[in-house]
Amino acid sequence: MEKKPELCRVEDALGILVGKWKPIILLHLLINGTMRFSELKRHMPGITQKMLTKQLRELEEEDIVQRVVYPQVPPKVEYSITEYGRSLEPILEAMHEWGSKHTAHKEEKEKRMAQKEAN
Amino acid sequence: MEKKPELCRVEDALGILVGKWKPIILLHLLINGTMRFSELKRHMPGITQKMLTKQLRELEEEDIVQRVVYPQVPPKVEYSITEYGRSLEPILEAMHEWGSKHTAHKEEKEKRMAQKEAN
DNA sequence: CGGCATCCTTGATGATACTG
DNA sequence: CAGTATCATCAAGGATGCCG
Numbered sequence: 001m002e003k004k005p006e007l008c009r010v011e012d013a014l015g016i017l018v019g020k021w022k023p024i025i026l027l028h029l030l031i032n033g034t035m036r037f038s039e040l041k042r043h044m045p046g047i048t049q050k051m052l053t054k055q056l057r058e059l060e061e062e063d064i065v066q067r068v069v070y071p072q073v074p075p076k077v078e079y080s081i082t083e084y085g086r087s088l089e090p091i092l093e094a095m096h097e098w099g100s101k102h103t104a105h106k107e108e109k110e111k112r113m114a115q116k117e118a119n
Numbered sequence: 120m121e122k123k124p125e126l127c128r129v130e131d132a133l134g135i136l137v138g139k140w141k142p143i144i145l146l147h148l149l150i151n152g153t154m155r156f157s158e159l160k161r162h163m164p165g166i167t168q169k170m171l172t173k174q175l176r177e178l179e180e181e182d183i184v185q186r187v188v189y190p191q192v193p194p195k196v197e198y199s200i201t202e203y204g205r206s207l208e209p210i211l212e213a214m215h216e217w218g219s220k221h222t223a224h225k226e227e228k229e230k231r232m233a234q235k236e237a238n
Numbered sequence: 239c240g241g242c243a244t245c246c247t248t249g250a251t252g253a254t255a256c257t258g
Numbered sequence: 259c260a261g262t263a264t265c266a267t268c269a270a271g272g273a274t275g276c277c278g
Contacts, residue, residue, distance in 0.1 A: 009218025010142040010211055016221070018137055020271070023129040037240055048272060053241060062221075063228070073278085074239040084224065091213050092129055098210055099128025102135070102181075105203065109182070139251070156260055167252060172261060193259040194258085242277080252267075258260095 013091060016062055021047055021055050023092060026081065029065060030089060034080040064088065132210060135181055140166055140174050142211060145200065148184060149208060153199040183207065 017023055021044065028043055029035060035043075041052055056079060059065040064085035070076040136142055140163065147162055148154060154162075160171055175198060178184040183204035189195040 008143055008146055008215060009222060010136075010146070010214045012218030012221050013214035014133075014136060014142065014218075017129075017133060023133065024127055027127055027129070041240095048274095049241070050243095050273090051271065054271090063224070069240095075241080075278085077240060087217065087220070091210070091217055094210050094213055095129045095132035096127060098206065099131030099133075101206070102131050103128060105182070160260095167254095168261065169253090169263095170251065173251090188260095192258085194261080196260060240278100242275105244274085244276105245272105246274105247270105247272080249270085250268085253265085255263085255265105257262075 013088075016059075016064060016088070017091075017095075019055050019058065021051060022059065023095075025052075025055055025059065026064070026085070026088065026092060029079060029081045030086075030092075034078050037077045037079065040079060059085075132207075135178075135183060135207070136210075136214075138174050138177065140170060141178065142214075144171075144174055144178065145183070145204070145207065145211060148198060148200045149205075149211075153197050156196045156198065159198060178204075 017026075024044060025040065028040060037052070037056075040056075041047060041049065044052070056065060056067065060067050063082055066080050066082050068078045068080075070078070136145075143163060144159065147159060156171070156175075159175075160166060160168065163171070175184060175186065179186050182201055185199050185201050187197045187199075189197070
């Protein structure tokens with residue numbers, strides 16, 4: 001661990017992952033490989049086109065995802081993770097694992113609280 | 120990697136780390152061990168008392184940090200990472216490392232862009 | 239199909255002042 | 259010292275409609 005918090009680069013990674021839908025977008029692309037815009041949208045109930053577009057553009061800007069437009073009618077746009085983007089996978093995995101444990105941790109805690117209530 | 124993005128727990132970890140100051144607070148506590156409120160504040164130029172209090176309370180709520188109040192005048196409150204909170208360390212470290220590489224990656228990219236401009 | 243433009247709501251953060 | 263309270267600001271996210 002870096003001994004000078006001022007030089008912390010955690011924010012940089014955080015900045016990439018933050019966004020209500022970014023992690024899930026990345027997971028979909030990691031699992032399915034290349035996906036079309038509409039396909040991606042179909043897998044994410046609740047997301048609006050605007051948000052999906054925006055988050056994808058931001059990820060593209062950071063070279064995490066690649067956007068390929070096929071000049072045809074109707075339009076076809078495919079998204080995929082870049083080689084560089086794959087370097088995020090270990091972090092996503094670590095966070096997922098930690099998150100799973102944390103969910104269990106919270107449930108135990110709530111159980112203890114409820115027990116306390118009963119007394 | 121979990122094959123069902125719907126079951127993704129990345130957000131849970133993300134939720135803990137997100138907050139303009141949380142990562143840096145955690146880094147300070149990880150490095151220095153126990154710290155007083157004012158000491159923490161002194162190490163983070165720019166943070167307001169309100170924000171520091173709020174973020175610390177949120178971290179406390181999740182059992183990531185421990186808050187110990189000494190009933191005396193003037194008040195003395197010490198913060199430290201919990202055993203549980205330490206389980207976040209690998210993630211912070213991974214993000215820091217990735218962030219450092221990403222910074223380099225972006226600089227290279229900008230250099231290429233500037234080169235292009237020149238032509 | 240895959241967007242973009244607009245308008246709007248809300249939560250996160252900040253500035254400032256006051257207090258046990 | 260370590261907060262709380264109040265007010266102000268601002269960007270993220272959402273709803274909706276139009277377009278090549």
